[in-house]
Amino acid sequence: MAAAPVAESAEPSAPVRTKRDWRSWLLRLVLAAASGFVFYLSFAPRDLWWLAPAAFAGLGFVLRGRRLWGGLGYGFVFGLGLYLPLLYWIQDFLGRGFGSAPWLALSGALAAYLGVAGALCTLVARLPGAPVWMAMVIIASETPRTWWPLGGFPWGRVAFSQPDGAFVPLASVGGAPLVGFAVVVTGFGLSALLVHARRRDWRAVRLPVIATVLPVVAGLALWPTIGTGAQNGTRTVAVVQGNAPDVGLDLMTEEPTLRANHLAQSELLAGKIRAGAVPAPDLVVWPETATDLAGFDPVIDQAVRDLGSPTLIGARYRAPGLKMQNTEFVWDPATGRGQSYSKQELVPFAEFVPARSIARWFTPFVDDTGDMLPGTKPSVLDVAGTRVAVPICYEIAYDHVSRDAVQDGAQLIVLPTNNAWFGRSEMTYQQLAMARLRAVEHGRAVVVSSTSGVSALVEPDGTVTRSTSQFTAESLVGSVPLRTETTLSDRLGAWTEYGLVGVAVAAVLAGLVLRARTRGTSTTATRAE
Template sequence: MTATVPETAAAAPRRAWPPRLGRLLLATASGLALYLSFAPRDLWWLAPLAFTGLGLALHGRRVRAGLGLGFVFGLVFFLPLLVWLNDFLGAEFGPWPWLGLSVALAAYLGLAGGLVTVVSRLPGAPVWMAAVYIALETPRAWFPLGGFPWGRVAFSQPEGAFLPLAAVGGAPLVGFAVTLAGFGLAILLARSRRVRHPRALAGPALATVLPVVAGLALWPAVGAEPQSGTLTVAVVQGNAPDVGLALQGRRAELRANHLAESERLLADVRAGRVPRPDLVVWPESATDIRGSDPRLDRLVADFGVPFLVGGLYWLPDGTPQNVVVVWDPDTGRGARYAKQELVPFGEYIPARAIARLVTPFVDDTGDMRPGDGDPAALRVAGTVVGTIICYEAAYDYPARDAVRAGAELLTAPTNNAWYGPGEMSYQQLAMSRLRAVEHGRAVVVAATSGVSAIVRPDGGVARSTDLFTAASLVAEVPLRRATTLSDRLGAWPEYVLVGVAVAAALAGVAPGRRAGAPGGDTGHGGTDTAARPAG
């Protein structure tokens, strides 16, 4: 006797893979994978795989589901990436600033997830999916409340196959290449389950492989040799107590530590234990700069070489600026560069009425004055040195403007002592390594409490220090004059990606495309006959 299948069961649509819970878990795992690709871990290759997972989670979804899955991906990424904020703010603030910032940044990735589901219906989908994701890194650098560009995809790539692309199109191109490879692999895997003609896999396969091949092919072109001689540079890391926000009241201790470490370095130079430097670099906010400073004058004169001193400078009207100052052994204090990109809630208070609800120090905290837009380039020690102060490493234009102004070497003075022994210092060092390749310049990272480092123009770390130790580094670095294609293109790669993303999003919602258009063969002209659950 032959069993018969009820007509309703036979007609039931096949359940799409994966179910909702599976997609949620995949988005969660992918966000974690993206976090793990960031420093201090050397797992750069996890970043494209994170976008493969995200692409599979979003595959065939509608906008509403894309918004939710993208937000989960972003929240799982940002929460561990930014946990060091709790070391900075301390117990009196609780976890709310950290949670609030993570949620705000994750909202951008939620929007990216929703738009990815729209553009994934277009031919050539991996390109538009990657453009949408990277384009949304632009507005989150300025909104809300001053923006926060930490966690850009490119910052996960201080080494590896994608890094040489920084010399061509900067951080935007590196981020685009990583996401393109990841989304390409996602569509390749999704289509390969049911495609009848292998030729149809060519598009996503090319999107997966081409960014990797292009990056590897460019490695021989990454220049690191001196072009206008070398400079022996000393970095002084005086150290600071690990007290987070309480460091605000211990500036005298910070200054004393850097004076003491400089004197130890001077003793080593006189004893022949280390080479005599041509330039000494102090970190960000290592001293207050008010009027004359006989002790610092004497120290610089004893070295007989100029210093770059990071300090808090007080303008005649009493307003502070975060500056780097040239200190000459003969003429004393000279030219200075003032930081242009100030840290929201750290160096100025945006939206004070709102901040007052959660921050007890608003009424006692004045705003620093940003720089006036002059390039971060100072003439010192017979060359021009770019001075990218701390948070400015996360933005593209300060280092680019310095190189265009003639900088043959970049310095990155920073005060990371606020942020405890966590991952923040390593994340910031990764940015400097990317900038080295982007501009073809050595980068000298001077941190109050670590990690200080000498970075070669190819992004490699020649020497570095530990966290929360007093130490000095002395090394010979190449001076280079050639500009990279990234320097010459400027912000155009970013503008193009934003324009492409907007055009793709408009095309995805254009009349003639069904709002629930299938996405299984997304981006390659096919259709997906598999049933798709709502949402």
């Protein structure tokens, strides 16, 4: 008789509990997606850098108390909230011919890394000092996705949202990995702080306060140490932006137009130099793939002679018997074509096709597309009496390309790029943000030369002094400082990244051990009962 009332009272309570679980699950799902979108809003062309830690605070709330599979799902949704809008420019490139499949597939693949990171965060969240270990896991996940699969894709790293604000000076100490870690630990620290403050658990707020405040204070304290003055004189640099048609993937057939446009803009610049309207440059820069080259080119040779200055010419170059390369040539007005650097980090599915059988799912033109040949030498050239780093376009997203060049003596960074493929999208501004971060990371001025904009002159502290608009024919002429001092980030090299990854792996292993012990204790207690 006593069992009946228990059954009756338990029966109505079950639906209520299920309903609450459904509501909390939906709330967490919405918060995860919204936090990812807030993170996207922190990227250029907006200067809302402070939204990045706020986004990770939101993710911290979502992951709190979750298990492994929950962390995987919520991390993946957070990633979709970021990458779907961040990479929408792929639609400007491929969407007209291929639809949304490439954009959705790439966004989903990158979001999967944040899904795995979210799952691993649920393990390290059990450890003392959870915000620190969770932040290390998030940043450690950026390393494998830079290289794998199919060549990797480093776009959208946390640090690339921070060319402005309190965290960017940390780039001079530990590069992009340290900046990203500082952003994420601030966000996770903030979420833990708010949770403990709501519970009035004042003893537990000490570490969250440190995690929230210390990265900001450290970044602000480092601002006065960012050197911008010339250490080996200055160079007057001219950027030739010839412009290009806004036709997306059809730009493949517009090479003669790009070449003609840049020759015409060079002619206008040469006229201004002769008239004294602009200072005579020490170095002129053409953007990436502004022309095709196979051998001696008398038209380019004459254009450089008219300019009267050594010129970096970006070209699609095919040496006899070899595949096409994406190459920057030093072209001297007296001696002609000289040194060259060929792009090492080629763009997957654009400059090479790493998995043709998979690519055929998205495009019928794979078999008509040849792979470019990657370069093997460091991205550094001697031009105008100056050692110059020349990462090409996409390579600015890779830490090692500019770092190796600076360690090899580069005093200036030049970034030739062809952003005309991506229309009037945010892509060119996202890339400029990376260049600004690299300026601080290496303590070097950066000259961005784009076919259709945005071209820019960037000071060693990341400040943009001059820039162009998109899809305009224009030239920039200005003075930039040459610097020889290497930053701590350059001296440490990749060890900052390796250290963060190593500690993240150790924290995950410790979390697994703690979970196993907790389960073992629970099982023993259950048996004893």
